[in-house]
Amino acid sequence: MGDGAARRRRRLRLHAADQPGGGVVSAPAATAGGDADRPIVVVIDDDASVRAALEDLLGSVGLQVRVFGSVREFLAAERVDAPGCLVLDVRMPGQSGLDFQREMSGAGIHLPVIFITGHGDIQMSVRAMKAGAIEFLAKPFRDQDLLDAIQLGIEKDRIRRRDAAALAELRDRHASLSPGESAVMARVVSGLLNKQIAAELDVSEITVKVRRGQVMRKMKARSLADLVKIAERLGIE
Template identity: 55%
Template sequence: MNGNSKTHSPGSEGPVVFVLDDDASIRCALSNLLRSVGMRVETFASTAEFLQWPKPDCASCLVLDVRLQGSSGLDFQRQLAASNIRIPIIFITGHGDIEMSVKAMKAGAMDFLAKPFREQDLLDAVSAALQADVKRREVEQQLSGLHARYQTLTAREKEVMALAAKGLMNKQIAGQMNLSEITVKIHRAHAMKKMHAKSFADLVRMAETLGAEPA
């Protein structure tokens, strides 16, 4: 970690903006700009520093220089993706061209700013990236909770849920599973309760999200 960024503990609250640039003056300027609007910032001089630093469990984004000593920002973008490190990236460069921009955006970059860029353009890009990461994390947390609740279902409750989601009526499900219609209704009610489904339509959406299939 260089001297331009005050070190925060990984448990600090609030979104964080990571700035990765091998030019100390750029790191300082970007850090000062982002901090001036109340953003939390961590700066790094190399990809190794960034990878070694323990990441906080919060929304974040990475402002990344395209050209780094010993590697390129585009290569690092691919490395992060291969390592399943999902973080919105805003590329900055003084040597940008259309081809580099297209490659970065196709690989999932949020934005690509050529120096010199307007300070407001960077602030807008960072704000959009942080908002996108907040939404991604919310969706992942919801999906994680959905999977956890699904695992509390019995095998028969899972099968009833899957068959019901395919549009089968209780009587049809009963015939297919060789159960009584009353038993099917009980399994379906238990599944709805355990999944916290507010309605049958809600349960169907959950089954579709989970990709639930009959055994």
């Protein structure tokens, strides 16, 4: 190993022997299957030695890794559709990590963020954590601290993706309702009785009952309480 690589390893303390007790470094569980199933970690750091060291570490524990030297480079690259997180340097030429964190949601990027920095302070750390960062690590940091944060970030992103998929399915179900069924659903979840709904919509109670049954079937609601919960998730009041 060359002097540069050795210095890189010492700087980030990537050797297992550097961990308390030595031995094996635990890592996030990687899902078996194709790349689409494997968690991905995106690293954005302007220091090439840091990028190389993190790519080695994270790749060695079965994670997909993509490294970029700047936010602009990352934004220009094709996105990978997989659960993951973002390891982001705080201070970089051009757009800083903290500035990018503020703009991520507007850019349609929802990856949990782990900040790494060689120039951190308490105020900066508090600002990052208040904005939703998973962790704020000062260089040099232990492998395990980073891996623990990555595991938390990946799990958080899995939950977000699962919830987003479930909400999209509910929206699709709601979109399948006819205008009449949608009108009945809105009134059912607001607590109106069938006869009250019939009067408001100027239809018969039988028509309301039929549409109500269709709503329950299409929305896959097993009870009125279930339908109310679905309506709350969809923002129907």
